[in-house]
Amino acid sequence: MRRGSLDTRAGWLTRWLRLDPFMLFLLLLVTLIGLGVGYSASGASVEQLTRQGIRYGLAFALMLAVAYVPPRFLRAWAPWFYGVGLLLLIAVDVAGEIGKGAQRWLDLGVVRFQPSELMKLAVPMMVAWYLADRPTPPRLLDVFVALLLIGVPMVLVMIQPDLGTALLVGSAGFFVLFLAGLPWRMLFGFALMAAAAVPVMWSYVMHDYQRQRVLTLFDPERDPLGTGYHIIQSKIAIGSGGLYGKGWLQGTQAHLDFLPEGTTDFILAVFAEEFGLMGVAVLLALYLLIILRGLFVATQAASSFGRLLAGAIGLTFFVYVFVNAGMVAGLLPVVGVPLPLVSYGGTSLVTLMIGFGILMSIHSHRGILGRAH
Amino acid sequence: MHVDSALGNAHSRAVLVRRVLIAALICVLALSALLWRVAHLQVTQHSHFVSLADQNRIRTVIVPPPRGRIMDRNGLLLADNQPSFQAEIVAEDVPEMSATLGLLQRLLSLEEGDLARIEKTLKRSRSFDSVTIKLNLSEDEIARLAAYRPWLPGVEVVPRLTRVYPYKSLVSHVVGYVGRISENDLKQVDETDYRGTTHFGKTGIERYYEARLHGRAGQQKVEVDAYGRVLRVLEETPPVPGEDLRLSLDIRLQAVAEAALGDYNGSIVALDARNGEVLALVSKPGFDANLFVNGISQANYDALIKDPARPLFNRAITATYPPGSTIKPVMGLAGLEHGLITPDTRMFAGPYYQLPNQDHKYRDWKKSGHGWVDLNLALAQSCDVYFYDLAYKMGIDRMHAFLRDFGLGEPSGVDLPGESAGLVPSRDWKRATRNQAWFPGETLIAGIGQGYMLSTPMQLADMTATLMRGGQRLRPHLLPGAAQAPVEDVVLRNPRYWDAARQGMFDVVNGKTGTARRIAEGVPYQIAGKTGTAQVFTVRQNESYDAKKLKRELHDHALFVGYAPAAPAGSEPPPVPEASRSDARIAVAVIAENGGSGSGTAAPIARKVMDAWLLGRVVGSTAPVGVPSRGE
Secondary structure, X not given: OOOOHHXXXXXHHHHHHOOOHHHHHHXXXXXXXXXXXXXXXXXXXXXXXXXXXXXXXXXXXXXXXXXXXXXXXXXXXXXXXXXXXXXXXXXXXXXXXXXXXXXOOEEXXXXXXXXXXXXXXXXXHHHHHHHOOOOOOOOHHHHHHHHHHHHHHHHHHHOOOOHXXXXXXXXXXXXXXXXXXXXXXXXXXXXXXXXXXXXXXHHHHOOHHHHHHHHHHHOHHHOOOOHHHHHHHHHHHHHHHOOOOOOOOOOHHHHOOOOOOOOOOOHHHHHHHHHHHHHHHHHHHHHHHXXXXXXXXXXXXXXXXXXXXXXXXXXXXXXXXXXXXXXXXXXXXXOOOOOOOOOOOOHHHHHHHHHHHHHHHHHHOHHHHHHHO | OHHHHHHHHHHHHHHHHHHHHHHHHHHHHHHHHHHHHHHHHHHHOHXXXXXXXXXHHEEEEXXXXXXXXXXXXXXXXXXXXXXXXXXXXXXXXXXXHHHHHHHHHHHOOOOHHHHHHHHHHHHHOOOOOEEEEEOOOOHHHHHHHHHOHHHOOXXXXXXXXXXXXXXXXXXXXXHOOEEEOOHHHHHOOOHHHXXXXXXXXXXXXXXXXXXXXXXXXXXXXXEEOOOOOEEEEEEEEOOEXXXXXXXXXXXXXXXXXXXXXXXXXXXXXXXXXXXXXXXXXXXXXXXXXXXXXXXXXXXXXXXXXXXXXXXXXXXXXXXXXXXXXXXXXXXXXXXXXXXXXXXXXXEEEOOEEOOOOOOOOEEOXXXXXXXXXXXXXXXXXOOHHHHHHHHHHHOHHHHHHHHHHOOOOOOOOOOOOOOOOOXXXXXXXXXXXXXXXXXXXXXXXXXXXXXXXXXXXXXXXXHHHHHXXXXXXXXXXXXXXXXXXXXXXXXXXXXXXXXXXXHHHHHHHHOOOOOOHXXXXXXXXXXXXXXXXXXXXXXXXXXXXXXXXXXXXXXXXXXXXXXXXXXXXXXXXXXXXXXXXXXXXXXXXXXXXXXXXXXXXXXXXXXXXXXXXXXXXXXXXXXEOOOOOOOO
């Protein structure tokens, strides 16, 4: 069994805290960047910085706790998570139907809870649970069951409507299927079907505002003060940053409020404006390392469930990064996906860190479980 | 089962490793593409987006220049910029708008209409914009606002400059006024220089020298946020203030002249004969120019428009009157120049003149006739018959050409807008405008300055100055040193002809039978001039003009043109005793509307102006000519 030098030096982290020190290091780096950019994007608000710092602290604590849970428990609980999540989603949709409006939250009195966030992890867990002990590559029937497991929650989220989260839930489940060895011809078959479904989706399923967002992507000037405004201002922020950026706290687009949602979905534009191409390259490199590390953990996992889940978590993280950065850079339509670990806000951060907790658990239990089997 | 599971595990791991490698490759490629895209924005299109970002945040604010002031020749301000105070409100600083507006309504006695306008403006403006509540606050209102300040958050008393005309109606026809700038005004100027300018010269000097008075606008580059709020000034080009203009006009002389007109409406133009500078330019009645600056009220405007005395009408340069006998000296010069008469040519002037084979009697103003007259006597007594005969011999075309040389029939070129050309009729003119032949009788009437002939008081003053200078022509002007259109001097065959004409004018005042001999009394200098009468009402053939039977508005206009100091032909005028200006030369034209007689009404008025200019006082009054009180 190979071990990285970092692992050896910080062996106690692995042993006592069940952590992946290299991953932890990367996460802390990105978190620090997030705090710095967030401070600037919020107009140097110490209050908001403190709140985000507390969120990071809680999220890291949650990650540590989850890392203690052995993968076999996760596997055992997967159907329960999935089942409860599904029921909650239905509850939210019904409540939304009654309330005549978009409904994503379930008000539990003390906290407001977003069931779709739970499904980002519950779906890949469930699909991994289902495929873990089945033949590789999955048979046609297994593929259809897996697709059903993915499709039902995905549609439930989509009708909330929350396209961004539906995309993440769907892709998380799909990645499990892909890593389990989904035959290429089926993959292409699905791709073709998806392509054929696009016009149907466009005409019958997508909401008008969603269509607007897609149209705006291709021609932001068609509505420069409405839906196009975000994209135009975001591109101006990025482009005017140049190679080295305007400097921390110096971004005019962000500080003079031309860039909307600078602390949340469009925080990458603030970062690009202030730190330039160099900063973006460093940040994307860090993200790539996190993704690759996640994938590496997947290859090292003892159980099939762990492998599939770890790989799916890593690739979902990639989707987060790509969809958000693509949107901010004007390559993809505006969907509500935050930049992972950097955007202000607690909900997605919690889900992400639980995901990394699972990754770390899988990483630290790779030998033990393997022997136990 | 255990073995199967282990084998299956190994197989699934191998499949996963392959898939992970593919996925990792896709991730690397996708993130590289993303980075390439960002690089495209940040490097290739960098400058484009920098300019867009600057367009976002940098606004150019125009700083209007302060308008130049207008002064009289002694530096007394005729048009000034004075601070006035206005109340403004900024919506975002007002916690409860309706309560604040209610309080303001009571403090400033705003009307419902004002309130509606303010609320409408507030709706259209951004929350941090200042909205004007009331202009030109009185001291009382300022004090009241100050007292209630704690209850009026968001309300500010803001100073700004407003145009003020201290002499109100006294020089309104010279200085003119500014008013709110209009679309039409903007078409005439470089709009970039006028962005931010609120007022524009509408009449008078304000209009004529608008470009010099205005100055050049400055610029501020300011940084704004997404809501348009100004955060800081990045760059500043200060405005070039408008030029202060010092006119040749003497406001004290202006006041004397205006007062000298007494109850009469009319006009007085006084020129410095040495250089053509306008010393006084009265058009009575005037109007309070201040009314127009910030928009005149309908009631005030109606009052001005409906006033039968037409106070907005500039009688000095826009109104045209028949010049009457005031052109006789020039007619005499024309006769001499064309060899139709000599200074010694005598004729018998009866009570009327008749054209050959015509019954119509062209009457003289003197019912008994003048008897034997030469040119000198004809001028001194203003003998109509003499000039009927001269006009008949001269013919209208030669008369037309000669009078034109003295500036009649065309704008004098004074630096004021709205000047009339007047009219010197001719055969061609009548055919072109009326499609009628010229009748010989019309020539006779033109010869005494009646009929079609029309001139402005400015033209008459200019003509008089030309006579005084012996033919040298100078454009009348209010701003010393301003560029003027060139003008040709009047050159005669024999310069002594000038002496003949001027001696006639000298004897009008100083001759035993001169029509204006009464104004020579008690004057320590000598005056030359010519009286005139312009008919308002045409007396029928067999009736006579009887002032007592006619309403005042049908009375003849009284005219007098003259210059001083004057001297008999062949001598220089002696220095004026007690004169403050030993080399002063003044030419004056007076029209007193419905004043009746030139000699009785207009000539004494002209003398008061000459006294004031040459002596610094009005003879017969011990009061020195002082600065008229501003305002009132």
